[in-house]
Amino acid sequence: MGSNSIEETFDKFYRGVNVCEPVWDHALGYWKPSLENPERVLFFKYEELKADPRNRLRRIADFIGCPTSMEEEMFDLVDEILELCSFDHLSNLEVNRTGIIGLK
Numbered sequence: 001m002g003s004n005s006i007e008e009t010f011d012k013f014y015r016g017v018n019v020c021e022p023v024w025d026h027a028l029g030y031w032k033p034s035l036e037n038p039e040r041v042l043f044f045k046y047e048e049l050k051a052d053p054r055n056r057l058r059r060i061a062d063f064i065g066c067p068t069s070m071e072e073e074m075f076d077l078v079d080e081i082l083e084l085c086s087f088d089h090l091s092n093l094e095v096n097r098t099g100i101i102g103l104k
Contacts, residue, residue: 053082 016022034043042063047058
């Protein structure tokens with residue numbers, strides 16, 4: 001982003017002024033193949049993810065060949081994964097405060 005304000009950055013993003021290509025062309029590059037080959041390209045909108053995160057996570061797991069088991073469902077592991085992937089959790093990771101990744 002450099003020294004651009006959030007407003008300038010958003011404006012450039014919206015107008016398609018991007019390092020690579022306009023974001024709309026980039027998204028269409030995945031959306032069209034997802035219609036032609038849904039078994040090879042998984043595509044859904046942010047709004048769909050927010051509306052039904054549990055089922056979208058299950059769909060992602062199925063798509064990558066790791067469907068959730070009855071045992072995982074029984075122990076609420078889907079909810080645990082959703083919590084670990086939440087904005088609140090990810091934005092509070094130590095690396096965000098220090099810039100240092102602790103390797104074990």
